[in-house]
Amino acid sequence: MEEWAARRDRRRASDRQITGIRRATPLAPGVNAAHLAPDEPRLLLERDDAGHWVPVGVAENAAEAAAFLHRP
Numbered sequence: 723m724e725e726w727a728a729r730r731d732r733r734r735a736s737d738r739q740i741t742g743i744r745r746a747t748p749l750a751p752g753v754n755a756a757h758l759a760p761d762e763p764r765l766l767l768e769r770d771d772a773g774h775w776v777p778v779g780v781a782e783n784a785a786e787a788a789a790f791l792h793r794p
Contacts, residue, residue: 743769746787749780760784 748754750762764787767775781787 744791744793745775746781746784746791757784766790 745767746764747767748759748762748764750759753759753762761783764781764784765777766779766781766787768778770776779790781790
C-alpha cells in the first residue's frame, strides 16, 4: 500500500505541473471533458508573463476551442 501511495503522490505532483500557454475550459455545468459536450461554449485562457491563467475569450464550441489551442 505504501508503494501505491508513493506512486499516487508522484503522479499528483506531476499533474500539477501544467505546461503550455493556452487552455480551453467548458462552460457547461458538470462538463469536465470536451467530448462530452462538443457543442457547448468554452472559456479560452492564456498564461500571462507572471504565469497566471487569464481569460482571453469564449469559443462557441469544441472545434473553435481546438483552433485556439493549436494556433501558432
